[in-house]
Amino acid sequence: MLSVVVFLPLLAALVLLAVPVLPGRAALAVWVTVAAVELALLTGMWLAADLGAGVTDGLDYEQRVPWIPGVGSSYHVGVDGLSLPLLLMTAGVFLAAGIYSLAEDKRPREYSALFLFLLSMSLGVFASLDLLVFFVFFDLSIVGMYFVIAGWGHAGAARAALQFFLYTFLGSLAMLVAFLGLYVAAGTFDMVELARNPPLESKPVAAGFVLLALSIGLAVKTPTVPFHTWLPPAHTDAPAAGSAVLAAVLLKMGTYGFVRIAMPILPEAWRRYALVFVVVGVVSILYGALVALAQDDLKRMIAYTSVNHMGYVLLGLGAAGVLSGGDAEQARAVAVTGAMMQMVSHGLITAALFLLAGVLYERGHSYDMRRYGGLAGPMPRFAALFAVGAFASLGIPGFTGFLAEFQIFAGSLATVPVAAALGIVGILLTAALFLAALQRVFAGPAGELTERIGGVPTVRAGGKAVKTGLRPKLRVDVNPRELAAVAPLLLLALVLGLVPRPLLDLIEPAARTVTELVS
């Protein structure tokens, strides 16, 4: 069943490429349909799932077929509380991106096929329980994203795409080095077996190096400071749907790797170096937020907030590895739960923000916030949606981001009080930067591009202002297609922020298991 979910989009992609006569609109409709089917299938699987503690035990929909028996690698997939939320989020984000892209007119058939390919690879990453399988999916997703940016991006796309490709590929190779190290130590690539009997427990030096290689690979992907410089150009030049998927799904592969591979398989080393991750997390939080604060380019700003948000995740995961004197196991589990929730939350909210940035670009052909202003006039619905997205991203209660960050802070204060206190300042900085952005783009007098978008009285004929080029609001403001893409993401972030139990019931057992494994 899980394999069907993973490979169905790939199959659809192949069909799309094989049938060149298919009109573009139909090809894009295939993307939306397949993503919707995937979401439905995954939801059904969630409802029917029989999940245990996860990670080492009680996984569901497991399938294991020998692949390269010589090295003990098998096609091994399955879900637990760590992977299922991300699988669901992935399908949802691809569905939204598909709806948003329904009007794409640049090689729509290939575009659709490429995204379906990416969907398969992304689902594969989160479903795989074998390091080699994980690696293959991980790398192929990078290839897919490379072509999305290079083929459909804005002006500087070629350079940005290459930088993205080389940087993340290089990172994945560091990760491969770590996988090989684990294999040599344990004789298997199977994540479940490795987590049950963590190798290298008695070889701290080797474990340290393996964790280093693994962490560099994952840190590039996440990205954390100082490995983040590929992110802003990649986002700035990617098409809106590509940015949404890149931020929502591909970044999570990095953080997911930490919680799925690094923590359970190298628990000793994780404990030993937990403070390093805490520090990297806090630096990412503050650095990402501060650099975002100084941006004039809306999309770059959102990109840097991703660095900030992923920093929270690392803070929570790092704090879970710090054993204080007292019995802080509950607090550490809360921190891991928050980190997992942040992955889902950031996926939903940032995907929405990037799609909204695309809406803006389509109207004004610029992301430069200095050239807008007063945009709430001609585009009230857009302003409302963006404001909701911004507040959700700055962690206003009611949305998932608040619960995620709240749990990360509350949980990590017990073990790393100073780092947590510094990290909390991050939510003030994100508030400052999002409010500044809202004010620059939407409030005040109309800016240069706003006038062009809204159409203002420019010609005076006989003393009377004549409105030239005035377009009806409906055509300027968010259209139904864009609304259908963005609103569900924000709505879901709201619903899960108010009624988090279904999601937390899924995450909490697995988060507890991870916490116990690193205890």
Place this chain on the structure above:
Amino acid sequence: MSALLVALAAAPAVAGTALLVVGRRVERSAAAVGVGTGSVVLILAVAAALLRPSARAPFVAGGDLALSVDALAAVVLPAVAAVALAVLVFSATGVRQHRVRFFGFLLLFEAAVVVTVTATNLVTLLLAWELMGATSYALIGLSWREPARVDGGRTAFLVTRAADLGLYVAAGAALAGTGSFELAGLPMADGVWLDVAAAGLVVAALGKAAQLPFSFWLSRAMEGPSPVSALLHSAAMVAMGGYLLLRVEPLLAASGWAGPVVAWAGALTAVAMGLVALAQTDLKQLLAASTAAQLGFVVLAAGSGAVAAGTMHLVAHAAVKSLLFLVAGAWLTAYGTKDLRELGGALRATPVAGWCFVVGTLALAGLPPLSLWVTKDEVLAGVDSTGLAAAGLLGAALSALYAGKALFLVLRPAPTAAQRPVLRLPLPERGALVVLAVGAAGLGALGLPAVAEPLRSALGEAPSPGPVELAVSGLVAAGSLALARRRPLAPFPVPQIAQRWLDLEALVALLVVRPVGRLATLLARFDDGVLDPAVRGLARGVVRTATGLARADSGVVDSGVRTTTVGTVILARRTARFDLGGIDGAVRAVTAGSRSLGRFARRPQTGQLHTYYAQAAALLAGAVLLLLLVR
């Protein structure tokens, strides 16, 4: 029972959200929805105060979504709901622009207040607490075309959120020290966590209550419409800061140090903001500073353990101050000014509103037998240090001076040139004002033994004021009023800095905002100018070295892309002795696939993919090293 409480919180939340979602199409019926919902909330709030329900729903680990009406909430809840209804009724005719957003956000705000008042743990509290801040931002910046208003909302939100960070810290301390987020469990927290939790809560509460050093945000919040100030900046949001301290008074007491710190913060604010109020000539600014000063008495009460007294003062002040803000708003609409020097004659020209203003200012002055005279003395009776008592008495005298200033300036006749037209407010507006004026005058009844005794027994025993104390404070108020009448504009010279709200905002700009901005610019430049080029340079160097190495090692690699791949695989096979066939195949497939796709995309980098393979070679060499190490 719990359905009652859920309905109480949900009714305004749902109605407000519905208004905001439907948008401008319901501009006409927004007021009806607002008043209707406000009435329902008041009825439910009274019922809740009598029935004391609790409600609970699972939320996060360690903290349910938990609401409960206890003795403290039972007093404050109906009071806030009543003021909210009065403001909603007044606004039905008094607010003419952006009505959907006004009523929508006001109802959402009311929902947040209901939850804040009844929350029993830190998750629930924080949820509502920050929602109050967000709705306040939206309400202050209602007229978004005017940059100053949006700016004011932003300042208010950021300053209060800066203080809110304390609540996050307190929540973490609660989890670490008690294993849950329950407020009631905090006084039993272990060791240092108790102090951390107390410190966090105190900072958050002082920020919301606009106490020193956070007070300046309240000045900027005056950019919002007057009815917004009437609810948020008198009865509800600012007051919630004081309320939180009253609620966690056992924690303050248990910590040992937090009580006195809080008491002094309140007393100092009462004096300093009293001076600031006295220095203002803008009516709304005067009222704002006075709000901070009056909340100072509530905070003083919480720090001194006089919970019942603080509650009385909070409730009475809510009626007084929302009344005054509404009248100020009516004058601003009618006469286009809120400058006290230009409002001469306003009082006589608006019969009902004028009399209400008289009642409000006299109550604010603490003149017997009006409400704040009694409640302030209740607070001062609970204070156990001479210094605090003296500061409190000074604050009381200042209250009378600035209230007198406002009263006697508008009592002056109109400038002869500008004869004021008589202003007849619509009936609902007059009704709302009269109801609030009755409250402002009569809520001193809270101090009658029949009411005060049960309140004290429920909220904690504290001494009540004796006749001498009441007489002294009444005389102080009357004397200060007499002084204000003689010289209304400035009874005595107040330092210029008070007029500028003690330069607190400039200070924060100098010490925090500008350095952070500079740091952000600096880091952004570092990111673009140093870090990114460094990474690129490093990559180029690695590629060059790796390519060179690969070329030199002609035994394994001769040249070109494909052979590099093969070479790396051979290298890997030899040393690691396992089959990389899967990856090899995948890489080959990718190479083939990317080539064709790349050609299709007509992009120029096809020739550059070899850099990846060069890097692959270098990294696999690293892998070999690591393998040797692990073995």
